[in-house]
Amino acid sequence: QLVLGIDTSCDDTGVGLVELAADGSVSVRANRVWSQTVHANYGGVMPELASREHVERIDAVMDDALKEAGVRVSDISAVAATSGPGLVGALLVGLMYGKGLAQGLGIPFYATHHLEGHIYAAASESSLQPPYLALVVSGGHTHLFDVPQTGEYVLVGATRDDAAGEAFDKVARLAGLGYPGGPAVSEAAKRGDPKAVPFKVPLAGQKGYEFSFSGLKTAALLAHRAGAKPEDLAASFQAVAVKSLVQTSVRAARDLGRRTLVVSGGVAANTALRESFAATELNVIFPGKGLNTDNGAMIALAGAAAIRAGRAAHGLEDGATAYAPLANSAG
Ligand code: ATP
Ligand code: FE
Numbered sequence: 001q002l003v004l005g006i007d008t009s010c011d012d013t014g015v016g017l018v019e020l021a022a023d024g025s026v027s028v029r030a031n032r033v034w035s036q037t038v039h040a041n042y043g044g045v046m047p048e049l050a051s052r053e054h055v056e057r058i059d060a061v062m063d064d065a066l067k068e069a070g071v072r073v074s075d076i077s078a079v080a081a082t083s084g085p086g087l088v089g090a091l092l093v094g095l096m097y098g099k100g101l102a103q104g105l106g107i108p109f110y111a112t113h114h115l116e117g118h119i120y121a122a123a124s125e126s127s128l129q130p131p132y133l134a135l136v137v138s139g140g141h142t143h144l145f146d147v148p149q150t151g152e153y154v155l156v157g158a159t160r161d162d163a164a165g166e167a168f169d170k171v172a173r174l175a176g177l178g179y180p181g182g183p184a185v186s187e188a189a190k191r192g193d194p195k196a197v198p199f200k201v202p203l204a205g206q207k208g209y210e211f212s213f214s215g216l217k218t219a220a221l222l223a224h225r226a227g228a229k230p231e232d233l234a235a236s237f238q239a240v241a242v243k244s245l246v247q248t249s250v251r252a253a254r255d256l257g258r259r260t261l262v263v264s265g266g267v268a269a270n271t272a273l274r275e276s277f278a279a280t281e282l283n284v285i286f287p288g289k290g291l292n293t294d295n296g297a298m299i300a301l302a303g304a305a306a307i308r309a310g311r312a313a314h315g316l317e318d319g320a321t322a323y324a325p326l327a328n329s330a331g
């Protein structure tokens with residue numbers, strides 16, 4: 001079966017195609033993303049502009065994805081589109097586009113949770129058999145979920161304040177490293193000393209599994225004002241942020257008796273983070289190239305997982321939701 005996945009939750013127009021084989025294995029056939037640049041001058045994403053850009057681009061991104069996979073629209077057997085969380089106006093574009101296609105082709109439609117997409121992005125690398133822990137580290141989330149069985153998400157811990165990706169973006173900005181912040185910090189960190197700025201690991205000694213990045217951001221600002229070199233600041237911040245994510249996740253895995261950890265979301269593209277997680281005793285699964293930051297293939301992968309699990313398709317009446325916790329317990 002050929003599953004189409006669409007994500008327009010924020011400022012990326014993503015369309016992907018995934019093949020779900022009879023034996024349940026999945027392979028990404030296409031993954032096209034148009035990253036909007038109109039927001040560069042505003043210092044943040046402008047929701048109204050984002051919606052308009054999605055409307056203008058989605059057809060072209062869809063065509064590119066079909067070309068990449070070498071298939072036609074009529075070859076698609078199911079559609080998955082992100083219904084939340086995200087910017088409602090932006091979400092609606094991809095959601096309506098997906099519903100329209102499903103309706104027109106008479107095929108099943110799956111409204112998909114954006115974070116479930118981020119988690120299933122790792123399914124391209126392995127069959128992703130529960131139980132496992134999933135750490136989603138992105139621009140808006142730093143959430144650690146326990147996944148005892150397919151489709152069940154228990155929130156184990158989350159950030160108290162800023163998301164990890166948000167902190168990378170803010171540190172990049174204050175150190176004048178440019179945008180997008182994550183890759184910029186990662187690049188500058190290669191030329192810096194991770195011990196130059198003595199950041200403390202946030203919430204060290206806690207019993208729970210929470211994260212916190214706003215204190216680090218303030219500490220980075222103070223170090224910057226005190227004259228720390230941008231490269232040293234980047235290296236030191238990255239080192240402590242990674243340490244915090246790794247230590248807390250590994251501790252949670254030990255306490256809960258989980259052996260497998262999925263690390264996904266934009267920050268999971270970070271090389272230092274990958275190396276550090278790979279050095280733990282856990283079986284760590286990362287999404288492949290192009291599947292970490294927002295994209296359509298991850299939504300198609302989540303859709304394929306829903307189909308494989310025999311979940312019922314969704315009706316076309318439900319809308320987009322800005323706030324949509326994945327776990328039953330808040331978040
Ligand atoms: P959410 O999924 O929470 O709604 P989002 O969709 O905006 O947020 P993603 O696209 O998953 O987030 O990830 C974007 C974030 O990932 C940005 O904050 C960016 O700085 C960060 N990021 C991207 N590449 C890297 C990297 N190499 N190192 C660290 N951070 C990175
Ligand atoms: Fe995302």
